[in-house]
Structures are given as structure tokens and as C-alpha cells.
Amino acid sequence: MHGDELTRSRVDAAAHAETxxxxxxxxxKRFPGVVALRDVSFEIARGAGHVLLGENGAGKSTLxxxxxxxxxxxxxxIWFDGAPYRPASPLEAFKAGIRVVHQELNLLxxxxxxxxxxxxxxxSRHGMVNFREMNRRAAELxxxxxxxxxxxxxxxxxxxxxxxxxxxxKALCHESKLLVLDEPTATLTVREVDRLFEILHRLKAKGVTxxxxxxxxxxxxxxxxxxxxxxxxxxxxxxSLSGLGIPDIVELMVGRTIADQGEFSADIPVxxxxxxxxxxxxxxxxxxxxxxxxxxxxxxxxxxxxxxxxEVVRALFGADxxxxxxxxxxxxxxxxxxxxxxxxxxxxxxxxxxxxxxxLLEMSCAENTTITDLAKISWRGLLQxxxxxxxxxxxxxxxxxxxxxxxxxxxxxxxxxxxxxxxAKWLFRGPKVLIFDEPTRGIDVGAKAEIYELLRxxxxxxxxILVVSSDLPELMAICHRILVFSKxxxxxxxxxxxxxxxxxxxxxxQEYGRVRDR
Amino acid sequence: xxxxAEQARKQKSSALWENLLRISMREAGVTVALVLIVLFFCxxxxxxxxxxxxxKIFVQIAINTVLAAGMTFVILTGGIDLSVGSVLAxxxxxxxxxxxxxxxxxxxxxxxxxxxxxxxxxxxxAINGWVCEKWKLPSFIVTLGMLNIASGLAxxxxxxxxxxxxPQPFVEFGNxxxxxxxxxxxxIALAVxxxxxxxxxxTVFGRFIFAIxxxxxxVRLSGHNPRAIKIAAFTISGLTAGIAAMVYLLRLNxxxxxxxxGYELNAIAAVIIGGTSLSGGKxxxxxxxxxxxxxxxxxxxxxxxxxxxxxxxxxxGTVIVLAVILDxxxxxxxxxMESRKGVQ
Numbered sequence: 001m002h003g004d005e006l007t008r009s010r011v012d013a014a015a016h017a018e019t020x021x022x023x024x025x026x027x028x029k030r031f032p033g034v035v036a037l038r039d040v041s042f043e044i045a046r047g048a049g050h051v052l053l054g055e056n057g058a059g060k061s062t063l064x065x066x067x068x069x070x071x072x073x074x075x076x077x078i079w080f081d082g083a084p085y086r087p088a089s090p091l092e093a094f095k096a097g098i099r100v101v102h103q104e105l106n107l108l109x110x111x112x113x114x115x116x117x118x119x120x121x122x123x124s125r126h127g128m129v130n131f132r133e134m135n136r137r138a139a140e141l142x143x144x145x146x147x148x149x150x151x152x153x154x155x156x157x158x159x160x161x162x163x164x165x166x167x168x169x170k171a172l173c174h175e176s177k178l179l180v181l182d183e184p185t186a187t188l189t190v191r192e193v194d195r196l197f198e199i200l201h202r203l204k205a206k207g208v209t210x211x212x213x214x215x216x217x218x219x220x221x222x223x224x225x226x227x228x229x230x231x232x233x234x235x236x237x238x239x240s241l242s243g244l245g246i247p248d249i250v251e252l253m254v255g256r257t258i259a260d261q262g263e264f265s266a267d268i269p270v271x272x273x274x275x276x277x278x279x280x281x282x283x284x285x286x287x288x289x290x291x292x293x294x295x296x297x298x299x300x301x302x303x304x305x306x307x308x309x310x311e312v313v314r315a316l317f318g319a320d321x322x323x324x325x326x327x328x329x330x331x332x333x334x335x336x337x338x339x340x341x342x343x344x345x346x347x348x349x350x351x352x353x354x355x356x357x358x359x360l361l362e363m364s365c366a367e368n369t370t371i372t373d374l375a376k377i378s379w380r381g382l383l384q385x386x387x388x389x390x391x392x393x394x395x396x397x398x399x400x401x402x403x404x405x406x407x408x409x410x411x412x413x414x415x416x417x418x419x420x421x422x423x424a425k426w427l428f429r430g431p432k433v434l435i436f437d438e439p440t441r442g443i444d445v446g447a448k449a450e451i452y453e454l455l456r457x458x459x460x461x462x463x464x465i466l467v468v469s470s471d472l473p474e475l476m477a478i479c480h481r482i483l484v485f486s487k488x489x490x491x492x493x494x495x496x497x498x499x500x501x502x503x504x505x506x507x508x509x510q511e512y513g514r515v516r517d518r
Numbered sequence: 519x520x521x522x523a524e525q526a527r528k529q530k531s532s533a534l535w536e537n538l539l540r541i542s543m544r545e546a547g548v549t550v551a552l553v554l555i556v557l558f559f560c561x562x563x564x565x566x567x568x569x570x571x572x573x574k575i576f577v578q579i580a581i582n583t584v585l586a587a588g589m590t591f592v593i594l595t596g597g598i599d600l601s602v603g604s605v606l607a608x609x610x611x612x613x614x615x616x617x618x619x620x621x622x623x624x625x626x627x628x629x630x631x632x633x634x635x636x637x638x639x640x641x642x643x644a645i646n647g648w649v650c651e652k653w654k655l656p657s658f659i660v661t662l663g664m665l666n667i668a669s670g671l672a673x674x675x676x677x678x679x680x681x682x683x684x685p686q687p688f689v690e691f692g693n694x695x696x697x698x699x700x701x702x703x704x705x706i707a708l709a710v711x712x713x714x715x716x717x718x719x720x721t722v723f724g725r726f727i728f729a730i731x732x733x734x735x736x737v738r739l740s741g742h743n744p745r746a747i748k749i750a751a752f753t754i755s756g757l758t759a760g761i762a763a764m765v766y767l768l769r770l771n772x773x774x775x776x777x778x779x780g781y782e783l784n785a786i787a788a789v790i791i792g793g794t795s796l797s798g799g800k801x802x803x804x805x806x807x808x809x810x811x812x813x814x815x816x817x818x819x820x821x822x823x824x825x826x827x828x829x830x831x832x833x834x835g836t837v838i839v840l841a842v843i844l845d846x847x848x849x850x851x852x853x854x855m856e857s858r859k860g861v862q
Contacts, residue, residue, distance in 0.1 A: 317739075340743055356733075360732040361732070361733065362732050372740045382722070383720055
């Protein structure tokens with residue numbers, strides 16, 4: 001090799017090292033009715049341990065899904081490794097060198113570890129899988145991540161931590177340049193977490209860049225050197241982690257505001273107990289929890305995604321089994337083993353998954369509004385369509401559902417109108433306590449305000465209302481009181497007079513910190 | 519004022535028109551297809567357009583129509599019932615054994631046989647449904663098991679032989695023809711379809727059948743017990759297999775353990791051609807009747823055209839697949855119509 005060629009290639013290498021591995025420029029993403037990301041720009045340096053932080057709904061998942069090729073940005077551009085990056089599918093992302101390890105692992109559980117590791121490029125001879133070669137290469141990869149299992153082990157027999165390591169080994173196998181880890185430690189024990197960090201350090205030494213997402217703030221110092229904070233779909237800052245304390249980070253994450261709702265709920269008088277829960281346990285060894293909701297009271301449940309909010313309300317409603325717990329509705333102790341029992345006692349749940357669990361999408365608006373109480377629109381088992389249509393029209397008018405006709409299939413409705421149909425079907429039943437799980441997710445601002453107004457009206461009518469939401473400012477605007485869940489227990493309870501984002505968030509993070517200390 | 523009233527009237531009439539269109543679209547397509555096929559054979563096949571031929575078609579259609587009517591309930595909930603053919607066989611031998619019992623008078627034996635046929639069928643169906651729901655198993659597997667079990671039981675009950683010598687009044691009723699063209703067994707089949715249509719269209723139970731096929735979890739979380747409804751749907755399918763067994767006895771006057779082989783597939787074909795979605799939630803029993811007619815008309819027409827026996831299944835198979843392909847286009851059209859309306 002000639003001298004000047006050598007110099008040139010050195011210069012190229014130096015320039016190469018200076019260009020960031022990943023660069024986002026004014027990236028935006030909209031979903032019907034919501035802006036998930038707006039004008040986000042930041043860079044990730046080569047070999048960095050980059051941490052991505054933000055509250056629920058700040059846009060982290062959208063960003064990760066874009067990098068992983070599951071979503072495409074509406075605006076802006078992404079550069080990866082010096083070239084424009086716009087993967088149309090996860091496969092393209094993976095070929096470009098970005099590997100995303102999602103929180104829900106994507107392994108083929110009935111295949112062996114080796115088959116999973118080398119699935120995209122099974123070593124073969126004449127179209128037949130070369131098992132010896134496959135297992136040999138898999139063993140190498142497993143050794144690299146320090147996972148001591150035979151390559152022939154079926155994945156379904158591994159623990160969660162081991163599966164996570166298999167996913168990481170998979171990233172190594174394809175020499176990924178960027179490894180994206182979405183809350184990898186959420187389900188790991190302290191020892192497993194230490195092991196994971198050790199491996200991440202080893203990878204870093206080998207030059208692999210990582211983008212790390214976690215709710216456990218204290219652990220990000222162990223894996224990251226830089227941090228990017230998102231808030232409400234917008235970029236807040238990207239900076240070095242050194243000199244940045246946990247309180248500073250929380251400060252950066254909060255501060256989102258919502259249009260002033262005034263004294264939204266404070267003026268609604270709270271009567272006697274509508275819902276009382278004592279000693280509720282989801283499983284035999286989960287913590288006990290007790291709380292109550294008064295008549296006319298709107299109680300919020302805040303907490304991080306995965307903190308057990310949805311699980312608790314589903315168990316209350318009888319949708320999932322519970323291990324123990326007594327439930328009172330308007331002072332009367334009730335036995336709830338199924339949604340049927342719950343509804344019979346006047347307790348109802350508007351689930352977070354409207355389309356999958358709340359609505360009969362292909363059926364009409366009228367049929368959806370009356371499904372909760374067909375006895376009301378029938379006589380000796382025969383449907384009285386006139387009664388049904390009148391009832392449905394009344395609710396559609398009352399809730400201001402925008403539809404040309406009550407015979408329209410609810411599939412064609414917007415998110416806001418679909419949510420109104422879910423509320424309508426419960427109003428048709430006439431419950432005493434209503435639980436809403438993420439009532440405004442994916443709904444545009446105008447419809448959100450209408451939903452809030454409905455909640456207020458229900459409370460004024462003396463119903464007990466429990467609202468689960470990832471949108472903290474929303475809860476602070478509409479609730480009398482907020483229960484903060486952290487890792488399956490109630491970490492704190494904040495009355496309206498003491499509402500404060502910092503306080504609520506520190507409750508939400510509370511249990512996650514403790515686990516590390518143990 | 520009058521302008522507003524005029525507008526409202528127009529809107530109302532257009533909504534009515536679109537509703538009618540939506541309701542009838544489901545059956546209109548297949549009905550038109552049936553009419554075209556009948557016209558085609560009337561023009562080309564000798565003897566097709568004779569009352570004797572139509573009588574023959576009505577006779578042949580009865581069993582499949584009854585089975586398919588019950589099958590519609592199960593498929594609407596998103597399940598499938600593969601056992602109806604052999605449950606029919608079991609019911610025919612049970613029925614025939616009772617009617618040929620010489621210790622009983624003709625009247626008593628026929629009544630008892632009727633009840634036993636329906637009871638046996640309903641019991642088999644109920645077991646299908648209960649096992650599916652109790653252990654959350656796919657109905658495909660459970661009813662496949664029942665297919666074999668009922669077939670085996672039929673051999674045991676009949677001692678592996680056909681049972682003949684049914685009482686005279688019974689045989690006479692089976693040969694009855696109304697208005698020169700409608701055989702008694704076809705009238706029974708029509709009655710079953712009519713009752714099924716009424717149940718699906720006008721009862722709370724019928725509403726649940728559609729709702730469960732659309733989104734079972736949503737029905738459960740609305741405070742209902744979908745399992746009971748699904749078990750009932752299977753029971754209805756078993757019950758119609760029992761009724762179909764009575765029709766079989768009326769038509770062929772023998773109970774046979776090898777009756778009904780492959781009937782389940784004809785019934786499923788009739789339901790699917792009739793526009794009911796295999797994934798549940800959409801369809802109609804009138805469509806099923808039309809579907810059963812199409813299958814039989816094709817079979818008879820091809821025979822009269824002199825087609826070889828080997829060609830018939832090829833044509834019928836093609837028609838089944840074609841019907842489902844056309845169904846996807848129809849659904850697209852209906853969706854487009856609705857979405858256009860939803861935007862307004």
C-alpha cells in the first residue's frame with residue numbers, strides 16, 4: 001500500500017469517527033388525533049452509551065419503533081452511519097445494523113436457542129440446515145454474552161433474563177452497530193441486572209453503540225454517558241450525564257402542562273363511599289392494597305406503564321382473577337368473580353384497548369350502545385328494535401357522538417367518538433362506579449375536553465369514578481385525589497391541594513429505586 | 519321551514535335505502551347467482567325446467583339445508599362443527615331402532631323416535647360446546663373427535679348393520695308432496711330455516727351470537743357469559759343434526775351407521791357460499807339456504823348436462839372458492855360505502 005493511500009484512508013477513518021452514528025433531524029410523527037413526536041433533533045455519537053428518558057407518552061416508543069423500522073416518520077430525516085435511513089420494515093432496519101430489543105421479547109419460543117440466534121441466516125448445505133455448524137456458532141455467541149445454556153435448549157424453557165441475553169446475542173451475531181434496549185431491566189433481578197451491565201460494558205469496549213431506555217433512573221449512570229430527554233413528543237435536551245443528578249433529570253422530564261381546567265372537580269361534593277377495596281392482592285405474593293372512591297369523587301391512578309395499574313382495575317372488575325381482597329359497592333360487600341358479577345353490582349370498566357376489548361367494531365352504533373343491558377330493550381327474549389333505536393339515539397345525542405346514523409358501524413368512527421360509544425354503553429347500563437383505563441389515549445384535544453366534561457357530569461350525578469391515565473397533567477386537572485402506583489403497590493396518595501408533578505413522579509419511581517438497594 | 523323538512527325527509531329516505539341495501543347485499547349477491555345458475559341450466563340442460571326435476575332437487579336439498587342451518591349458528595360465533603355428519607348417522611340408527619321396535623305402537627314409536635333423535639343430537643352438540651368451553655379448546659379438534667365417537671357409537675347401536683322396516687304411516691308422511699312440487703321433508707327444512715332466521719334476527723340470543731362472533735372479549739367485558747351462548751350454539755347444531763336424521767329416515771326409510779359421511783363438509787360449503795364469514799360475526803341463515811340451493815342445483819344441472827361424475831366435484835369445488843373470493847369484494851364494497859358515509 002502506498003503512503004498517500006494509507007494517509008487518505010486514515011483521514012477517512014477520522015472523518016468517519018466524527019460523524020455521529022445516528023442523527024435525527026426535525027423528526028415528526030402524527031397518529032390520528034395526536035402528535036406523537038414533533039420536531040425532534042439529536043445525535044448519538046459512535047460508541048456512546050446513550051440513554052433515552054421521558055414520561056409515559058413522551059414519545060419514546062414511537063421513536064424506538066421508527067428506529068426499528070416498525071413506523072415511518074411523517075416529517076424530518078434520520079441519518080444512520082452517514083447515510084439517509086428510512087427502513088420500510090423491521091427487516092430493513094436490522095439489515096442496516098440497528099437491533100431493537102423490545103420489552104416484550106420477540107423470540108420463537110418453540111425453537112431452540114441456536115435456531116433463534118441464527119434464524120435470519122441459518123447455515124445450510126444443499127438447502128438442508130447444517131445443525132452442527134449452527135450450534136457451533138450459537139455456542140460462540142452465547143459465550144460472548146456469558147449465557148451458560150446449551151444451544152439446543154428450547155427457548156420456552158429459559159427464564160426472562162436468559163431470553164433477554166439471547167436477544168442481545170442475536171444482535172451480536174449480526175454485528176449490529178446500534179443496539180436499542182427498551183427497559184431491559186424491568187423484569188430482572190439485581191444480580192441479573194449486574195450481569196447485563198457487565199455485558200453492555202463489554203459490548204461498548206468492542207465499539208457497539210447502545211440506546212438505553214429505562215424507568216430506573218439510578219441505573220442509567222451505570223450504562224450511559226449521554227442522555228436525551230423527551231417531553232410531550234418534543235426534544236427537551238441531549239447532554240452529557242456527568243454532573244446531572246436524578247432530581248435534575250426529573251425536573252427535565254416533568255413540566256408538561258395542560259389547558260387550564262380551572263377548579264374542574266374540586267367543586268363537586270364528595271358523598272359517602274361508592275367503591276371500597278380492602279386487602280386486594282393480585283397474586284399470592286403481591287402486595288396488599290386498599291383504597292376507596294367516594295360518591296361524586298374522581299380518583300386518579302398514576303404510575304409508570306407496567307406499575308400494575310391496569311392489572312388492578314381489571315382484577316377489580318373480575319376480568320382477571322385475583323388472589324384476595326374485599327370489595328364494597330355503596331357500602332355493600334360484593335363478590336366479584338367475573339365481569340358479569342361486576343356489572344350486576346353496578347361496577348363497570350372502560351378498558352384501555354377500546355377496539356380490542358370495548359367495541360363490536362363491525363356492528364352498529366345502536367347494537368354497541370345496548371350490548372350491556374339487552375334486557376332493557378327486549379320483551380321475553382325478543383328484541384324491541386324501536387326501543388333500542390330510541391335509547392341509542394338519546395345517548396348519541398346526549399354524548400354528542402358525531403355519526404350520520406345509529407346504524408353506522410362503529411369501525412368507521414374516530415377515536416373520540418368510539419370512546420363516547422364505550423361510555424354510552426355503560427351509561428345505558430346505569431352503573432354506580434365507573435373505571436376508565438386511559439380514557440383519552442389516541443383522542444384529539446377537542447374530544448378529550450368533551451370526555452373530561454362527561455366525567456365531571458357523571459361525578460356530579462353521584463357516581464364514583466376511577467381514572468387510570470399515563471397523562472399526569474390530565475389527572476391533575478380532573479381528579480379530586482391521585483393514587484400513585486409504583487411496582488404493584490400504592491406508593492403514595494396525593495390530595496388535590498397538594499398536586500405537584502415532582503411529588504407524584506417521585507412516588508411513581510419510588511419502588512424502582514428500592515429494588516436496586518436491596 | 520319546509521326546506522328543512524324536505525332535507526330531513528330526503529336524509530331519512532336515503533338512510534332507509536342504504537340500510538335496505540346493506541341488509542340485502544349480504545343475500546342479494548348469492549341469490550342473483552342462484553337465479554343465474556338456474557336460468558343457465560333451464561336453457562341448456564334437458565329436463566331441468568320440469569316440475570319433476572325441481573321436486574327432485576327439493577328432496578335432495580332437505581338434509582343439507584337442515585344441517586347447514588344449525589351450522590350457521592356455530593360458524594357465526596366463530597366456531598366450526600365437523601361432527602354433524604356422524605351425529606346424523608348416530609341419530610338415524612337410534613331413531614330407526616325405536617321406530618322398528620315391535621312392542622310399541624306406531625304412534626308411540628314415532629313420537630319416541632322423534633324425541634330420541636333430537637335429544638341425541640342436542641346432547642352430542644352440547645358435549646361439543648361444553649368441552650370446547652371448559653378446556654378452551656378449538657372446536658375444530660373437539661368436533662373432529664366427536665365425528666369419530668358418534669360414528670363408532672352408531673356402529674355399536676346398530677350392530678354394524680342398516681335398520682329398515684319403518685312403520686307405514688312414517689314412510690307415507692315422508693312421501694307426502696304438497697302442491698305437486700314441495701315434498702314434506704323440504705317443508706320441514708324450510709321451517710327449520712325460518713325458525714333459525716327468526717332466532718338470529720329477532721331474539722336477544724341471536725344478537726349475542728353475532729356479538730360473540732364479532733368480539734367475544736368485548737361481550738365478556740360487557741358483563742355477559744359468552745361461554746353459555748357458545749355452548750347453546752353447538753347444541754343447536756347438534757339438534758339440527760337430529761332433525762336432519764329424522765329427514766333422512768323420512769326420505770330413505772333406513773337407519774344406517776354409515777349415513778352422513780361427508781355431510782358436514784356440504785353443510786359448511788352451503789354456509790360459506792351463503793356469505794357467512796368463517797371467522798364469525800357476519801352472515802345470515804337465508805344466505806345459507808341459498809347456498810345449499812346453489813350446491814344442489816349445480817350438482818343436478820351438471821348431471822342432466824351429461825357431465826361425468828368426476829367433473830362434478832371439480833366444478834363444485836371451484837364454485838366454493840369463487841364464492842369466498844367474491845365475498846371479499848362484496849365486503850370491500852360495503853366498507854367503502856360505509857366509510858364514505860362516515861366521513862360526512
